[in-house]
Amino acid sequence: MRGLREQLSRVRHIVKVRRQELFELAAPGSIVHVTAKMHISIECVSYDNVGYAADFRDDTVVRRFRCFLDEGQWGVYATADSKVVGHAWAIVCRGRSRMANHYMKLQSGECLIHFCSVEPSCRGKNIYPAMLVALCRRLFEEAGVQRIVIDTEVDNVPALQSIRKVGFSPLGRRVYLQLGRLLVWQKPLPGGDAGAAIQQQQACRAGLGSGSVYTAEILRPQEIADEWDQLVDESPQGCIFCRIWWLTAVCPGQLRLLVVRKGHRLAAGMPLPLRRRGIWLTVTLPDLTQTPGVLLAPSQAERYEARLSNEMAVLRSLVDAIPKVDVFCTNTHYSFTNWLPFYWAGYTQTTRYTYAIEDVSDLDKVFRNLAPRIARQIRKARREGIQVENPRTLERFWT
Numbered sequence: 001m002r003g004l005r006e007q008l009s010r011v012r013h014i015v016k017v018r019r020q021e022l023f024e025l026a027a028p029g030s031i032v033h034v035t036a037k038m039h040i041s042i043e044c045v046s047y048d049n050v051g052y053a054a055d056f057r058d059d060t061v062v063r064r065f066r067c068f069l070d071e072g073q074w075g076v077y078a079t080a081d082s083k084v085v086g087h088a089w090a091i092v093c094r095g096r097s098r099m100a101n102h103y104m105k106l107q108s109g110e111c112l113i114h115f116c117s118v119e120p121s122c123r124g125k126n127i128y129p130a131m132l133v134a135l136c137r138r139l140f141e142e143a144g145v146q147r148i149v150i151d152t153e154v155d156n157v158p159a160l161q162s163i164r165k166v167g168f169s170p171l172g173r174r175v176y177l178q179l180g181r182l183l184v185w186q187k188p189l190p191g192g193d194a195g196a197a198i199q200q201q202q203a204c205r206a207g208l209g210s211g212s213v214y215t216a217e218i219l220r221p222q223e224i225a226d227e228w229d230q231l232v233d234e235s236p237q238g239c240i241f242c243r244i245w246w247l248t249a250v251c252p253g254q255l256r257l258l259v260v261r262k263g264h265r266l267a268a269g270m271p272l273p274l275r276r277r278g279i280w281l282t283v284t285l286p287d288l289t290q291t292p293g294v295l296l297a298p299s300q301a302e303r304y305e306a307r308l309s310n311e312m313a314v315l316r317s318l319v320d321a322i323p324k325v326d327v328f329c330t331n332t333h334y335s336f337t338n339w340l341p342f343y344w345a346g347y348t349q350t351t352r353y354t355y356a357i358e359d360v361s362d363l364d365k366v367f368r369n370l371a372p373r374i375a376r377q378i379r380k381a382r383r384e385g386i387q388v389e390n391p392r393t394l395e396r397f398w399t
């Protein structure tokens, strides 16, 4: 029996299931000041005072805090009567992106607050919220962070109450399954973050804190139909597969349009055919649809360098605003060649080749330029009675 219990505890150690409630703070102005109900001072954790955590934590924790400092994490202690009674830490993403605690993906300028605790006899006195206020201010002002994420177990009521007091807004709930250090699976929990993430993106967070002049929003087709079709007309990537009438025919009811604006003008767009497949929320290619992809408005800049940097900024805003879904897959038009902002955000791509016959006014000329094998196959198909015709309706084409 004891052996079985040990085995179970070992498995539990390897297989970790986290059911987390997530929150974010996107601007220093959102911080709600909270005062502790007892006299405390808040100080930054440094190599000089890191050992003081031993006032209420064991040596293993103190050793961990030293590692946190080595990794460049930001920490604060709450001290009462010269004793440390609380701590809170933050992992800041300095590069393009990083995985925090093996399950939380952070983008550049984001951070995750984690490893927080208050000495049991001092709980219920606003010490945790007071530490969060001080830590968040440091992160925005000194660490140059633009978005702070915090999470806690869905049933950790005291932590949830404290986080809300400080002004964090909810992002929903997620469950994460880890095998050792490997994140193998994650999904939103009911009432969870798929919707919240979209609303969050609708709040025009794109270009977040980077001084970006672009704003992003996710709209229903009827909210933007005319403007969208104008973008399709103007964009080099515009094609039948991006037209509202096409998209609403192939993904009725589930279509959203992600648009990026500069001022009032549409600078870019991307159809989001959202679909629930069991527990998964996905954005994938609708039936019959080849390249819904990314649409860029033609650039008005004259210099190539200016055109390119505008394009990068627009695309970064667009990529930042893609809602968090379980599967994301799209195809882009062959004239869209700049997928670098997607790469920076952790997306992967495969190249497929498109051969375009630009001028079909002289079909004999087109035919003469075909590979002999293709020309032979077309002739054979004609002999066998195959005809090319305009199906006029999607239903007829599909049947």
Ligand SMILES: CC(C)(COP(=O)(O)OP(=O)(O)OC[C@H]1O[C@@H](n2cnc3c(N)ncnc32)[C@H](O)[C@@H]1OP(=O)(O)O)[C@@H](O)C(=O)NCCC(=O)NCCS
Residues within 6 Å of the ligand: 116, 117, 118, 119, 120, 122, 123, 124, 125, 126, 127, 128, 129, 151, 152, 156, 157, 158, 159, 161, 162
């Ligand atoms: C979560 C934790 C950090 C909160 O710290 P705290 O300084 O007690 O936070 P608060 O003072 O804001 O208390 C939060 C709520 O906990 C409840 N609470 C917990 N312990 C209490 C106590 N001993 N007396 C009174 N209320 C208490 C209260 O309802 C309080 O909410 P309220 O002030 O609106 O009534 C602390 O409970 C803790 O260290 N828990 C263990 C570690 C942990 O869960 N960390 C996760 C952090 S994400």
